[in-house]
Amino acid sequence: MDQLSEVFAALADPTRRDMVARLTEADATVGELAAPYDVSVQAVSKHLKVLEGAGLVTRTKDAQRRPVHLEAEVFDLMTRWIERYQRRAEQRYQRLDALLDEMNDRDQPVTRGNAS
Structure with a gap:
């Protein structure tokens, strides 16, 4: 699958779209991204793997944190x-x-024209 198709497929899910929208404000950890949802951190990690596969986000190591960064x-x-x-x-x-x-x-x- 080409990257554009992967991006659109990744953004087809409303939870992933919301995560991307939140990441436009600032980088966040998996735990921070998981906070507003009624799902496990593992479920959020699966969503992030899809976003990573599409090239939309990257995870970096920052001391003990692993912030997720939006690749604009x-x-x-x-x-x-x-x-x-x-x-x-x-x-x-x-x-x-x-x-x-x-x-x-x-x-x-x-x-x-009128003839007057």
Whole structure:
């Protein structure tokens, strides 16, 4: 599976999306990430393994802590993909608008000046 597919698959889960959102604020330990959820630390670790596999997060060793860090550059990959299709969609809408304007112009009756 390519990285973009892995990223989207990882973000398909709402818990993982929430973790990513929280990591945009600051790095956190597994325990800190697990705190708001009614799940075990092991369950959160499994979610983190998926996020790590997609390249969205890394874990570093900082003395006794192992903070989880968001790898924001992965979002550049997603952004480029989204922007490419957004541009294509915008071009299609612009062509449709032009066609509708052209059709509307053809349907307008030709008015002649009043002879007074």
